[in-house]
Amino acid sequence: MRITDLFNKKIIICDGAMGTMLQQYGLKAGEIPELLNFTHSEIIEAIHRDYYQAGSDLVSTNTFGCNRLKLENTGYTVDQVVAQAVKLARSASEKAKGAEPQTSSQKSLSPDRFVALDIGPIGKLMEPVGEMLFNEAYDIYKELILAGKKAGADLVLFETFTDIYELKAAVLAAKENCDLPVFCSVTFQEDGRMLMGTDALTAINIIQDLGIDAFGVNCSLGPKQMIGIVREFLDYSRLPVLVQPNAGLPVIIDGETVFQVNIAEYVEAMQEMLREGIAAAGGCCGTNPDYIAALTESILAKDYPAILPPDSERTGRVKSLTAASSATKTVIMDDRIRVVGERINPTGKKLLREALKSKDFSYLENEAIEQVKAGAEILDINVGLPDIDEHEMMLTVIRKVSSVVNAPLQIDSANPEVIEAAVRHYNGKPIINSVNGKKESMETVFPIVKKYGTCVVALTLDEKGLPENTEERLAIAERIIKTAETYGIGREKIIVDCLTLTVSAQQDAGRDTLEAIRLVKKEFGVKTTLGASNVSFGLPERKLLNRTFLAMALEAGLDAPITDPLVDEYMDTIHAFEALSGKDKESHDYIRYYGGQADQSGIKDPKREKAQGVAAELTLEKIILEGFEDRAADATEKLLHEMKPLEIVEEVIIPALEVVGKEYEIGNSFLPQLIKSADTVKAAFNVLKEEMKSTGGMVSYGKVILATVQGDIHDIGKNIVKVMLENYGYEIVDLGKDVPIETVVETARDQNIKMVGLSALMTTTVVNMEKTIQALNDAGLDCVTMVGGAVLTEGYAKRIGADFYCKDAMESVRVANRVFKEGKLTI
Numbered sequence: 001m002r003i004t005d006l007f008n009k010k011i012i013i014c015d016g017a018m019g020t021m022l023q024q025y026g027l028k029a030g031e032i033p034e035l036l037n038f039t040h041s042e043i044i045e046a047i048h049r050d051y052y053q054a055g056s057d058l059v060s061t062n063t064f065g066c067n068r069l070k071l072e073n074t075g076y077t078v079d080q081v082v083a084q085a086v087k088l089a090r091s092a093s094e095k096a097k098g099a100e101p102q103t104s105s106q107k108s109l110s111p112d113r114f115v116a117l118d119i120g121p122i123g124k125l126m127e128p129v130g131e132m133l134f135n136e137a138y139d140i141y142k143e144l145i146l147a148g149k150k151a152g153a154d155l156v157l158f159e160t161f162t163d164i165y166e167l168k169a170a171v172l173a174a175k176e177n178c179d180l181p182v183f184c185s186v187t188f189q190e191d192g193r194m195l196m197g198t199d200a201l202t203a204i205n206i207i208q209d210l211g212i213d214a215f216g217v218n219c220s221l222g223p224k225q226m227i228g229i230v231r232e233f234l235d236y237s238r239l240p241v242l243v244q245p246n247a248g249l250p251v252i253i254d255g256e257t258v259f260q261v262n263i264a265e266y267v268e269a270m271q272e273m274l275r276e277g278i279a280a281a282g283g284c285c286g287t288n289p290d291y292i293a294a295l296t297e298s299i300l301a302k303d304y305p306a307i308l309p310p311d312s313e314r315t316g317r318v319k320s321l322t323a324a325s326s327a328t329k330t331v332i333m334d335d336r337i338r339v340v341g342e343r344i345n346p347t348g349k350k351l352l353r354e355a356l357k358s359k360d361f362s363y364l365e366n367e368a369i370e371q372v373k374a375g376a377e378i379l380d381i382n383v384g385l386p387d388i389d390e391h392e393m394m395l396t397v398i399r400k401v402s403s404v405v406n407a408p409l410q411i412d413s414a415n416p417e418v419i420e421a422a423v424r425h426y427n428g429k430p431i432i433n434s435v436n437g438k439k440e441s442m443e444t445v446f447p448i449v450k451k452y453g454t455c456v457v458a459l460t461l462d463e464k465g466l467p468e469n470t471e472e473r474l475a476i477a478e479r480i481i482k483t484a485e486t487y488g489i490g491r492e493k494i495i496v497d498c499l500t501l502t503v504s505a506q507q508d509a510g511r512d513t514l515e516a517i518r519l520v521k522k523e524f525g526v527k528t529t530l531g532a533s534n535v536s537f538g539l540p541e542r543k544l545l546n547r548t549f550l551a552m553a554l555e556a557g558l559d560a561p562i563t564d565p566l567v568d569e570y571m572d573t574i575h576a577f578e579a580l581s582g583k584d585k586e587s588h589d590y591i592r593y594y595g596g597q598a599d600q601s602g603i604k605d606p607k608r609e610k611a612q613g614v615a616a617e618l619t620l621e622k623i624i625l626e627g628f629e630d631r632a633a634d635a636t637e638k639l640l641h642e643m644k645p646l647e648i649v650e651e652v653i654i655p656a657l658e659v660v661g662k663e664y665e666i667g668n669s670f671l672p673q674l675i676k677s678a679d680t681v682k683a684a685f686n687v688l689k690e691e692m693k694s695t696g697g698m699v700s701y702g703k704v705i706l707a708t709v710q711g712d713i714h715d716i717g718k719n720i721v722k723v724m725l726e727n728y729g730y731e732i733v734d735l736g737k738d739v740p741i742e743t744v745v746e747t748a749r750d751q752n753i754k755m756v757g758l759s760a761l762m763t764t765t766v767v768n769m770e771k772t773i774q775a776l777n778d779a780g781l782d783c784v785t786m787v788g789g790a791v792l793t794e795g796y797a798k799r800i801g802a803d804f805y806c807k808d809a810m811e812s813v814r815v816a817n818r819v820f821k822e823g824k825l826t827i
Contacts, residue, residue, distance in 0.1 A: 001112050002154070002155075002181055003057070003058060003112075003114045003154060003155050003181055004181050004213050006057060006112075007240050007279055010057075011274065011278075011279065011280065011281060011299050011304050012057050012058065012240075012242075012279060012280035012281070013055050013056050013057050013058075013280075013281060013282060013292065013295065013296055013299065014056060014057070014058055014060070014116075014242070014244055014280055014281065014282025014283075014292075015048075015051035015056040015058065015059045015060055015282055015283070015292060016051065016244075016282060016283035016284070016287030016288055016289065016291055016292050017283060017284055017285050017286060017287050017288065018033070018047065018060070018062055018064070019033065019285065019762060020259075020285060020286055020287065020288055021047045021050075021288055021289075022036070022043075022047075023257065024288065025040075025043050025046075025047070027040065027043070031711070032065070032070070032071075032074060032713070033062060033064070033065060034062060034063055034064075034065055034066045034070075034071070034076075034081050034085070035074060035076065035081075036062065037062050037081060037084040037085050037088060038076070038084060041084070041088055044062050044085075044088050045088045045089075045091055045092045045095075046092075048088060048089045048092030048093070049092040049095055049096050050288075050289040051289050051292055052092055052093060052096030052113055053096050053289070054289035054290070054292040054293035054296060055292055055293055055295070055296025055297075056113075056282070056292055056296075057112070057113065057114060058113070058114040058115065058116045058154070058155070058157075059089050059092065059093070059113075059114075059115065059116065060089075060116045060118035060157055060159070061082070061085035061086055061088075061089050061115060061116065061117055061118045061148075061153070062085050062088070062089075062118070063081060063082055063085045063117060063118050063119065063144075063148075064118050064119070064120040064159070064160070065120055065123070065713070066078060066081045066082060066085070066119075066144065067122055067123075067140050067141075067143075067144060068140055068143060069122060069123065069124070069140070070123065070713055078143050078144060078147050079147045079150070082117065082144065082147035082148055082151050082153075083147065083150070083151040085151075086115055086117065086148065086151035086152055086153050087151070089115040090115055090152065093113035093114075093115060096113060097113060114154040114155060115152070115153050115154050115155075116153065116154065116155050116156070116157040116183070117144070117145075117148035117151075117153035117155070117156050117157065117180075118157050118159065119141065119144055119156065119157065119158050119159070119170065120158075120159060120160050120161075121160065121161055121162060121163065121166055122137060122140055122141075122166065123713065123714055123715070123716065124716070125163075125675075125716055125719070125720075126163050126165045126166050126169075126427075127399070128399055128402075128403050128672070128676070129196070129671065129672045129675045129676070130716075130719075132166075134165070134169050134424075134425050137166055137169040137170070138169045138170075138172060138173050139173075141169060141170040141173035141174070142173040142176075142177050144173075145173055145174050145177045145178050146177055146178070148178070148180070149177070149178040149180065153180065154180065154181075155180050155181040155182065155183060155213075156174050156178070156180050156181070156182045156183070157183045157184075157185070158170050158171065158174075158182070158183070158184045158185065159184075159185040159218050159219075159244070160185065160186075160187050160218055160219045160284075161184070161185070161186045161187065161194075162186070162187055162194050162195035162196065162716075163194065163195065163196045163198075164186070164194060164196065164198040164202070164203050164206055164207065164327060164427070165196070165327060165427040167184060167186065167207060168206060168207065168210070168427075171184065171207060171210045171211075171212055172210065172424070175210060175211045175212075181213040181214075182211070182212040182213055183212070183213060183214040183215075183216075183242055183280070184207060184212050184214070184215050184216075184242075185215070185216050185217060185218040185242055185244060186198075186203055186216075186217060186218075187217065187218060187219040187220045188200070188217065188220045188221075188226075188229050189220075190221065190225075191667060192228070192229060193328075193667075193670065195671060196327060196328070196670060196671050196672055197327065197328040197669075197670025197671055197672060197673075198327055198328055199328070199330075200229050200232035200233060200236070201232060201236055201330050202325045202326075202327070202328065202329065202330045202428075204232075204233060204236045204237050205236070205321070205323050205324075205325045205330050205429055206325050206327075206428060206429045208237055208238060208239050208453070209429075209452070209453020209454075210451075210452065210453060211451075212239065213239065213240070214239055214240045214241070214242045214279065214280055215233070215237055215239045215240075215241065215242065216230075216233060216241045216242030216243050216244070216278070216280070217229055217230060217233065217242070217243055217244075217245070218242070218243070218244035218245070218282075218284045219244070219245075219246055219284045219285060219790075220245065220246065221245070221246065221248070221249065222245060222246055222247065222248035222249065222260070222261045222269070223243075223245040223246075223247075223261065223265075223266055223269030223270055223273070224261075224265075224269045226243065226245045226269075226273075227269065227272060227273060227276075230243055230273050230276065230278065231276060234276055234277050234278070236321070238320075240278075240279030240280060241277070241278045241279055241280070242278070242279065242280040242281075242282075243270070243273055243278045243280070243281055243282075244281070244282040244283055244284045245266075245269070245270075245283065245284060246259065246261075246283075246284045246285040246286050246287070247259035247260070247261040247262075247266055247283065247285065247286030247287050247291065248260035248261035248286065249791065249792075249793050249796070250285075250286065250766065250791055250793075250796060251793070251795060251796055251799065257766060257767065259285065259286025259287075261286070263290060263291050263294045264294075266283070266287065266291055266294070266295070267291075267294050267295055267298050270295055270298070271298055271302065274299065274302070274304045275304070281295060281299070282295075283295075285791065320490065320492045321333075321492060322455055322492045322493070322495065322526075322527045323429075323455070324378055324408035324409070324410070324428070324429060324430055324431045324454075324455060325408050325428045325429045326402060326405075326406050326407060326408045326409070326427070326428040327402070327406075327427045327428050327672070328406045328670050328672075329406045329407065329408065330408070331377045331378055331407070331408050333495070333527045333559050333560060335583055336578065336583055336584075337554060337558075337559065337560070337561065337574050337577070337578055337583065338377050338378060338559065338560045339375055339376045339377055339378070339560070339561060339563060339565055339571070339574060340376065340377075340378045340379070340380055340410055340529065340560050340561065340562040340563070341368075341371035341372070341374075341376030341378070341379045341380060341407075341563075341564070341565050342380050342531065342562050342563055342564055343367050343371055343564055343565075343566070344364060344367050344368065344371075344379060344380065344381050344382065344383075344397070344401070345380060345382035345412065346382065346383065346384070346385055347382070351363065352364075352367070353385060356383055356385055356388060356393060357385070357387070357388060359396075361396070361397070361400045361630070362628065362630065362631055364397055364400060364401060365400055365401065365403075365404045365626075365628065368401045368404055368405045368407075369404055369405055369626065370566060371407075371565050371566065372405045372406075372407050374565035374566050374571060375565045375571050375574075376407060376565040377407055377408075378407055378408050378409070378410055378431065378560070379401065379405070379407050379408075379409050379410065380409075380410040380412050380433060380562060381394070381397055381398060381401065381409050381410065381411060381412055381422075382412035382413065382433075383397050383413075384412075384413055384414065384415070390413065390415060390418050391415075391417065391418050391421055394411070394413065394418050394421065394422045395421060395422065395425055398411070398422055398425070398426050398430075399425075402426070402427055402428070403627060403672070403676055404626060404627060404628070404676075408428055408429070408430060408431070409426060409428070409430045409431075410430060410431040410432075410433050410457070411423060411426070411430045411431070411432055411433060412433040412434070413433075416444040416445060416448065419432055419445065419448055420448045423448060423452045423454055424452065429452070429453065429454055430454060431454060431455045431456065431457060431495065432445065432448065432449060432454050432455070432456040432457065433456075433457040434456065434457035434458065434459045434497065435449070435456050435457070435458055435459070435480065436458070436459040436460075436461050436462065436476075436480070437458075437459075437460065437461060437462030437463075437476040437479050437480050438461075438462050438463050439463070442480065442483050442484075446483070446484060446487045446489060447487070449484070449487070449489055449493060450487045450488055450489055453493075454493070455492075455493045455494070455495055456484075456489075456493060456494060456495065457495050457496075457497050457529055458477065458480045458481070458484075458494050458495065458496045458497065459497050459499060460472075460473040460474075460476040460477050460480075460496065460497065460498050460499050460516070461476065461499065462476050462479075466499065466501065467499065467512075469508070469512050470512045470515045470516045470519065473498050473499070473512065473513070473516035473520075474516055474519050474520065474523070477496050477498070477516075477520050477524065477526075478523070478524065480494065480496075481494055481496075481524055481526065491524060491525060491526050492526075494524075494526045494527075495526065495527045495528065495529050495559075495560065496520050496524075496526050496527070496528050496529070497528070497529050497530055497531075498513050498516040498517050498520060498528065498530060499513065499530075500513040500530060500531070500532060500534050500535045500549070501513075501534060501535070502534055502535060502536070502537040502538055502539075503535055503536075503539070503545075504536075504537065504538035504539050505538070509535065510535050510549055510552075513530070513535075513553070514552055514553060514556040515556075517530070517553060517556040517557050517558055518556050518557055520557075521557040527559040527560065528557060528558050528559050528560070529558070529559065529560040529561070529562055530553055530558050530560075530561060530562065531561075531562040531563070532546055532549050532550045532553060532561060532562075532563060533546050533563070533564075535549045536549070543567065543569050543570075544569075546569075546570065547569045547570055547572075547573045550563065550570060550573050550574070551573050551577055554573075554574070554577045554581075555577070555581075561574070575589065575590050575593055575594070576590070578590070618631065618635065619635070619652075620632065620635040620636060620639055620648070620652050620653070620656070620684065621652050621655070621656045623635050623680060624652075624653065624656035624657065624660065624677050624680050624681055624684070625656055625659060625660060625677065627673060627676030627677045627679070627680050628680060629676065629679050629680045629683050630683075632680045632681070632683035632684040632687075633683050633684065633686065633687050635684070636648065636683075636684040636687040636688065637687055639652070640687070640688075640691055645688045645691050645692050648684075648688060649688065649729060653681055653684060653685075653727075654728065654729075656677075656681075657677065657678075657681060657727065657728060660673070660674060660677040660678075661674070661810045661813065664810055665808075665810055671720070671809075674724070674809070674810070675720065675723060678723045678724055678726075678727045679723070681727035682723075682726065682727055685726075685727065700729060700730070700731045701728070701729045701730050701816070701817075701820045702730055702731070702754060702755065702816070702819070702820040703730070703731045703732075703733060703751065703753050703754070703755075704725055704730050704731070704732055704733070704753070704755045704756070704757055704816060705732075705733045705735060705744065705747055705748055705753050705755070705756045705757065706718050706721060706722055706725075706732055706733070706734050706735065706757045706759070707734075707735040707736065707737075707739040707743075707744055707756070707757070707758055707759070707772075708736070708737035708738065708739060708758075708759045708760065708761075709738075709739065709741075709758055709759065709760045709765055709766075709768040709769045709772055710738055710739055710740050710741055710765070710768045710772070711738060711762070711765040711768050712737065712738060712759070712760050712761055712762050712765035712768070713737050713738050714737070714759075714761035714762065715736065715737040715759070717759050717761065717788060717789060717790075717809075718734075718737070718757075718759040720809045721757060721759070721788070721806070721809045721812045722734055723809075724809040724810065724812065724813050725812060725813060725816055728813050728816070728817070730816055730820075733747060733751065733753065735747060741768065741771055741772045741775050742775070744756060744758075744772050744775070744776070745772075745775050745776055745779050745781070748776060748779075748781050748783055749779060749781055753783055754782065754783050754784065754819065754820070755783060755784055755785075755786065755816060755819055755820070756772075756776060756783055756784070756785045756786075757785075757786045757787070757788070757806075757812060758772055758773070758785060758786075758787045758788075758802075759787070759788055759789050760787075760789040760791065760792070761789050761790050761791065762791070766789075766791060766792070766796075766800070769787060769789075769800060769802075770800035770801065773785050773787075773800060773801045773802055774801060777801065784803040784804065784819055785801075785802045785803050785804070786802065786803065786804035786805070786806050786812060786815050786816075787800070787802040787804070787805060787806070788805070788806040788807070788808075788811075788812065792805065793805070794807075
């Protein structure tokens, strides 16, 4: 029996926290938890057994942090740790089966017990924010999956993921290397987004079609605070939804770490989510077998309806979407017109061809930025040239473009290998452009569409060539749609392009295309796209013909025009159409675009703020704001002819970073953009440092120690803080992770450091944060402490004696500025 068989029988009950239980058993902080499988195997097995007896249908192996990087220098391999962990969980399962039931919940339990191979994040930032490559992450997860499969795990559970790109690599590693069910769970911040800026809808759209069996949320905040995000999952996920919240956030009471949500409050919130329709329920930090036992009792008492298995789409609430996603934004093809920018395509574009050949990626970045500013919501990416490596170029361009805009991409290539590589490595879910009615095309493209769950543009042409009339277009569209269904691809994934030919050669071409759009939408209910500019080829005043035909196509039912958004006439036509057709409710967007263009006489000024053009010279401030890392050095060198180094820091770099920081804090940009701008500043600082060597001075506001506390090996947060502080002019002494208390004290004393920043992710290691602060105070050192980490709150920070609590990297900059009196530099 597979665990997925339970979905149509009962609510699946998961286990609760492992770290919380380790604390309850009195184990010391500082040990690598996965090694306890060997040194304290009886305790690990007892924890599993307690959860099974509390009602859990599955327990998660003690392998959350197990990977080749974290096991370095431990003397153990991934295979050894996973095998031992599965063995302990399996033994607990057998013993739980044989135990005499003590409660009504135990008497009603399913006889089947499942062991989940528990896998957490690797602990390194993924590219382009960090150095972890997609393929490197894939290989690490593949090793874990193969070990779990060999050891006899019943399913794979990916949990507490904060980066959707890393989860994508993990899921592909699982699906390509085992046939076990796969459950996934991500964690959100208070702003409703994952650490890297991914919202719930985007996470669902990227992950749910990769072949997993359940998707949901764990850790994050308390169960009540999680309800809103869970509702989004229930609205958009076609899969069973898994929920494992924390018991709130921790506080210290009488020297002990205590979570604020009690059992009754936890069960009450879980019951609300169960009534909404979640399929699997458990707990995370702060929960224990008592929480799970109470949850089990409540589920049995309420008799919640079972949820359909993953291959049966839930009806009524779930919305089938035609959508594409970047890492931080999803564009849904709904009732609004969605503009696909066409400018990153070398056909007929000499400058773009030259940029691709010379690898001038700044040109392509500019093209992407200007198109999005002009109104494009999706960007078509085509880099096909006969004398370049299209495979390598496509991967580079999608990475470059994705780092400067948040618009989803449309992968445009005639090479299926290039298409699959791009779809696989893209941080998001793109649209594939394209498939057509040729048997060979469908046989090569549809497997890619199915595997990655993307939408695909369907061109109405086949072995006979371009269609001659409306009927041929309709017939080809029908054949493509029906063939897609044999692959398990729904109509919401098909975007039909009825193709338009030039009316100068075929007078009826435009009319046939318009009628085909109407009929395709009426007969098949699919979305449509079209490149309208072909209609005017060979005729004068092409823009006039194009915008007129565009308006006619929109009225016929065109959903996603592929066009040049930098041409005002085209965008004006689209905005006007949406207002006149009622798609733009109360003409809200139309007024926003044009409402400020009337002068005192009431005559419309046709000029509005528009793209500056790819040839415009960028200032250093603009380069920092856009995150153009490869242009920062040249711009800084030019600026040194006009300004002194300190003037550049104070008058250009710091003000630009303040703008970036504010955009991040109000939610207009996210961590990847913040880091990208910080890396850009680093490139500028490298030039300034070289310049200042000749004068014998360096920029430094002050020196700050950063350390992940003893026993904690998670350093992503610390590393982000390091990047930000360095680029605000602070000198960082990075002591790394799992730093002994005495090392922090000795370094602060020896280097006369005035600020110490401490980080902790695990609840089991926060106690060492308090001990480190106490040791600094006992040593009589004249320094202040700032603390941060996922398990911390401002109240918690105060209770452990910290001077400052930093909820994110930008707050650490604010604190450092306060302590070191921003604006007074030491030279």
